[in-house]
């Protein structure tokens with residue numbers, strides 16, 4: 001009889017692409033995608049991060065505004081016309097991982113991709129790079145629209161991480177994402193959710209507010225609870241104990257942390273690099289980093305494991 005090694009010692013499953021997506025703006029797709037890519041790289045993997053959101057926000061925040069404005073940086077050439085070399089699209093960064101910035105020409109890619117050709121992003125770019133062994137992981141920021149590019153990114157990765165902040169609008173964005181994306185992916189893709197990440201949580205969950213409603217409904221859901229990282233998981237019986245004042249009120253989920261935003265917008269660095277540069281690390285920053293590392297670990301294991 002062979003015994004399974006403990007999850008912590010399991011070999012990372014490399015050769016994967018992951019899209020961080022949700023059909024709703026401002027939920028944390030870009031910030032999570034960037035920081036998961038960075039944490040995977042810190043963990044010793046070869047990582048490519050792709051900004052496939054035509055708004056180019058993360059590309060500009062990372063200091064690649066000139067590439068964004070450059071009409072020759074056009075993925076259409078290689079993805080659709082199979083013309084050019086990968087190197088032309090891939091930029092080194094200061095943090096070991098490589099980057100494919102967005103550009104104004106993503107709109108051309110969007111218009112040239114059709115329902116029949118959305119597999120080309122996978123075939124002519126992502127899968128080739130993975131098969132070549134150039135990268136252990138390709139992480140994509142796929143934008144918030146149900147566009148051809150987003151479909152191509154979803155399909156190319158067949159693995160997604162979905163951030164969801166509290167509030168009714170985000171809830172309907174999540175429902176839309178689940179219905180249109182997850183349920184409608186062709187079976188042969190073996191599409192799977194790696195994690196659902198309650199994001200920007202700020203309230204105590206003792207009170208019946210949007211934060212609690214999000215966390216409680218996900219945790220009580222037969223369909224979705226299994227996708228929650230351990231930092232967002234509260235078993236059903238614990239909710240009663242919380243209400244009865246029997247346990248200390250936990251602070252689950254990816255918490256709102258302004259340093260997550262400041263690191264990128266002001267210091268122009270991934271969050272972990274900002275934390276490393278501090279003389280002392282606040283409790284909030286330490287937790288945020290721990291949660292990002294758990295998300296990196298979830299990618300390495302192709303999903304949440306119940307440790």
Ligand SMILES: Nc1ncnc2c1ncn2[C@@H]1O[C@H](COP(=O)(O)OP(=O)(O)OP(=O)(O)O)[C@@H](O)[C@H]1O
Pocket residue numbers: 024025026027028029030031032053055057143144199200201254255256257258259260261262
């Ligand atoms: N946990 C968090 N704590 C604090 N700020 C956060 C958190 N998550 C995201 N943000 C901030 O919220 C804003 C929206 O996040 P982000 O840009 O990553 O979302 P998005 O889903 O990519 O948005 P868009 O659809 O516009 O591309 C950003 O300013 C980001 O820094």
Ligand SMILES: [Mg+2]
Pocket residue numbers: 029030031053057058141143
């Ligand atoms: Mg974004």
